[in-house]
Amino acid sequence: MKKHISIIILLLILVQACNIGSSVSSSNIVLRTGDEETDACLAGISLDFLDLDSLSVSPVLGEDGDLNRLQGEGVALFVQDNFPVEQTHCGAALPPDVQNSLDQVQQLIVGGNSNAAIELLEELIETIISGKLSTSSTPHLASPALGHDGGTTMVAVRVLLSVVRDAQASGDQAMENWAWNRAREIFEPYGWEEINMTDNWRVALGVVATAQSLGLSSLADAALEKARDLVDIEINRVVDGFNPCTSTESAVIEMFTWISNGQMIGAREAENRTDEALSLYDEWQDIQDRRAKGESIEECSGNAFELNETFSGGLAIVTGSAVTCDGNNWTIEITVDANVEGAVYKGSGSTNFTVQNGASGEVIIPTNGTAASFSFQDPITFGMTISEDGSTVEIGIGSTGSGTLNTPIGPIPFVLLPGGYTTVPLISQHCDG
Numbered sequence: 001m002k003k004h005i006s007i008i009i010l011l012l013i014l015v016q017a018c019n020i021g022s023s024v025s026s027s028n029i030v031l032r033t034g035d036e037e038t039d040a041c042l043a044g045i046s047l048d049f050l051d052l053d054s055l056s057v058s059p060v061l062g063e064d065g066d067l068n069r070l071q072g073e074g075v076a077l078f079v080q081d082n083f084p085v086e087q088t089h090c091g092a093a094l095p096p097d098v099q100n101s102l103d104q105v106q107q108l109i110v111g112g113n114s115n116a117a118i119e120l121l122e123e124l125i126e127t128i129i130s131g132k133l134s135t136s137s138t139p140h141l142a143s144p145a146l147g148h149d150g151g152t153t154m155v156a157v158r159v160l161l162s163v164v165r166d167a168q169a170s171g172d173q174a175m176e177n178w179a180w181n182r183a184r185e186i187f188e189p190y191g192w193e194e195i196n197m198t199d200n201w202r203v204a205l206g207v208v209a210t211a212q213s214l215g216l217s218s219l220a221d222a223a224l225e226k227a228r229d230l231v232d233i234e235i236n237r238v239v240d241g242f243n244p245c246t247s248t249e250s251a252v253i254e255m256f257t258w259i260s261n262g263q264m265i266g267a268r269e270a271e272n273r274t275d276e277a278l279s280l281y282d283e284w285q286d287i288q289d290r291r292a293k294g295e296s297i298e299e300c301s302g303n304a305f306e307l308n309e310t311f312s313g314g315l316a317i318v319t320g321s322a323v324t325c326d327g328n329n330w331t332i333e334i335t336v337d338a339n340v341e342g343a344v345y346k347g348s349g350s351t352n353f354t355v356q357n358g359a360s361g362e363v364i365i366p367t368n369g370t371a372a373s374f375s376f377q378d379p380i381t382f383g384m385t386i387s388e389d390g391s392t393v394e395i396g397i398g399s400t401g402s403g404t405l406n407t408p409i410g411p412i413p414f415v416l417l418p419g420g421y422t423t424v425p426l427i428s429q430h431c432d433g
Contacts (some may be wrong), residue, residue, distance in 0.1 A: 025052070026047035026050055029047055029075075029079050030042075030043075031079075031085055032080070038085075041089070041158060042090045044161065045088060046212055046213070047079065049220070050079065052079075054264075055075050055260060056072070056075050057069050057070070057263075059259065059260075060074065061249070067256075067285075070260065079264065082257075082260075082261060082264070083205070086202075087205065087206025087207075088154075088209045089154045089161065089210045089213070091206070092151055092154035092155045092157075092158045093155075094158065094159070101123075105120050105121055105124070105163060108120065109163070109166050109170050110170055112172070114175045117175060121179070121182075125156050128156045130152075148193060154210075156186050157214075160179045160186070161180075163175065164176050164179045167179060184214045184215070184216060187210060187214055191216065191219045192219060194223075200230070201234070201261070205227045207223035208224045208227065211223060224266075227265055227267075228262070228265055231258065231265065235259060235262050235270060235273055236269055238254055238255045238258050239255060239276060242280050244280055244283035244284040244286075245287060245299070245302075245325050246325045252284065255280075255281075256281075259273070259277055300325065301428055302325040302429055303324050303327060303390075303427065303428060304321060304323040305321065305427060306321045307319055307322075307422075307424060309424075311417060311418070311419065311422075312338075312420065315339065316338040316417050316418070317336070317337045317338075318334055318335070318336050318417065319337075320332065320335055321333060324355070327355070328356075329354055330352065330354070330355060330360070331350065331351075332351060332352075332365065332382065333348070333349075334348065334349060334350070334367070336348070336380075336416055344371070345369065345370075345371045345376070346371075347370075347376065348367060348368070349365040349367035349380065351365045351366065351382075355384070355386065358385060358386040359383070359385040360384045360385075362381050362382070363381070363382050364379045364380070364381060364400065365380045365382050367379065367416065371405060374405055374407055375405075376405045377403055377406075378399050378400075378402075378404075378416040378417070379402055379403065380398065380400065381396075381398055382396070382397050383396045383397075387426075390426060391426055393423065394422075395421065396419070397417065397419060397422075398417050399415045399416055399417045401415065
C-alpha cells in the first residue's frame, strides 16, 4: 500500500512539474515599454480576461520552419508582443505642461492639501478634455493611443489614475475617491462610443483594459466581445484565403498569428478553425517538401487563357492573359492598341478577381495609356463565363464610358474600347512556383 501511495505522489510531482514548465499565469506577465512611468501605469492593468490556457496550445511557426505550440514562456512573450499597450490609457503620452501640473498635484497630495490638489486637477482635466494642450510631447511610445477625440480622454484618464495611485500611497482616501470617480465619469461614455465606432480589434482591446482598470465591467465585457468579433473576421479572411499551392511562409505566419490572437481573447473562430488551419498547413508543408525535391505537384494545376482579339470592327486589338492557380482567384493583364483616324492609342492594365460558379460577374480593369502626347485613363469592364465542360471561356470586355483624355484644355471624355465579346480556349497550366 505504501508503494502505491509513493507512486501516486511521484506522479503528482511530475504532473505539477510539467504544468510549471508549460503554463503561465496572467499575474506572471509583465507588460513593459522601458518608460518608468508608463510601466508603473501598466502594473495596474489586469490581464485576467485573457485565455492563456487556450493560447498555450496555439500553433506557431518556429524559426526552424517546424510547427510548435506557444506554451509557457512563449505565451508570455506573445502577450507582451501583441497586447495593445498603445491603445490603453497607459499608452497616452503626457505633454510637458500636463506632466508639470501633475507633479504639482502630487506635491499637494503629499503635503496633505487635498482641496488645492482637487482644484488644480479640475483645471487640468478641463484643459485636457477641451483640447487646449501644448503641441509638444515627451518621447513615449511609437504609436500613442489616439481615439475618436484625438486622445484627450485617454490622457485625462491616465492623469486621474496616476493621482489615484499617489493618493493611495499617501493614504488620502478622499482624494483617491474623487479622482477614481472622475476617471470613470470621463471614460465610460467615451468607451461606449469608441467600441461602436472602431473596426480595429486592438482599439477595442485597449478599451477592455482601461474599462477593467476602472471597474466598468459592462463596458469591458462589450469591448471584449467587439474585439472577438473583429478577430473572427480576420481569422476567416486568412483561413479562407490560404491556398496550399500558392501561399507563402508569411501567409502561414499571418494565419497562425491571427489564430493566436483569437485564442488569447477567446474568439470563437480561433477554436472553430484551428484544426482546418492545421490541415491547410500540413498540405502546404507537404507541397513545399515535394517542390524542394523537384517533384511535379499535380494537385496545384490551374487554368489560364490568352487574349489576342480584334474588337470594334478592327479598330482595337486586345492582347493579354489571365491565370488562376486554384480555379477561383484570377489575375488578368491586358494591353489595348487602337487606331482611330490615324491617331494611335495604347493602354494597359491589370486586376485580380474571383470567379463564382463559373462566372466572374463584372470587374473593372483600371487601364492607363497614351494617345499621341496625351495621357488617358479608361476603366474597362471585364466579365467571363467558363463553359460547362471547362474547355472555353466567353469574355465580354469594353470601356465603362467614364474614361478621360488629358489635354492642354483639360480632360475630355474618352473611350478606348467600345467593346464586344469573344470565346477563347481554357488552357491547363501548373503552379509549381
